[in-house]
Amino acid sequence: MSTMKAQKDELDRGIEGLNQARNGVSIGKTGMQQGKSKMQTAQNEMASGRAELVSAHKDLQTAYNDLDETISQMKEVRDAIPGMFDEAEANYLAAIDEEADTIQTTYQQTLNKGFKDMAVFVAICAIIGCLLLIPYREKAPKGTM
Incomplete structure (x- = not known):
């Protein structure tokens, strides 16, 4: 009987240890679920931030392309202006000669x-x-x- 009582006590201690382990696992599981939720939130925020960065990059690329086009047009105008002045001068002098x-x-x-x-x-x-x-x-x- 004493062995049975000792075995029962040992069994109770084992059950108590298992209950504590089970509580620890439950707490760990809850912590992991919270961590997973936080990681999911962070992942969503990162995805949102990435989408914003991609959108901003597209906007910058569009602005760069517009600026490049504007620069090209300004160079064309700059190159054409001296010719325009020469042509205007020739036309002016021709008009004066006609009305001389x-x-x-x-x-x-x-x-x-x-x-x-x-x-x-x-x-x-x-x-x-x-x-x-x-x-x-x-x-x-x-x-x-």
Whole structure:
């Protein structure tokens, strides 16, 4: 009997140890499930972050392509501008040559009218000056003339 009691006590201790081990496994299982949940959340956040990075990369690539196209267009304009100025100058000079007779005639007429008006003005001033001086003329002594 004492052996049976000893065996029973040993069996109770074994059961107690197994219960403690079972509780430890249960706690470990809960911890692992929580860890798994946290890892799943972190994985989802990483996937979301990766998607945002991919989207941002696409946006940057689009902006880079747009910038590259703009630079190409600006280079084309830069290369074309001197030709445009040369062409505009040639057209301007050709237009002046076409209208040379009209320009020269108009210039000469304007210049002639200006000189004519100036001559008339000077003549009028001279006449007015002479008229103003009439009262101041000296009378010649009798007998000298």
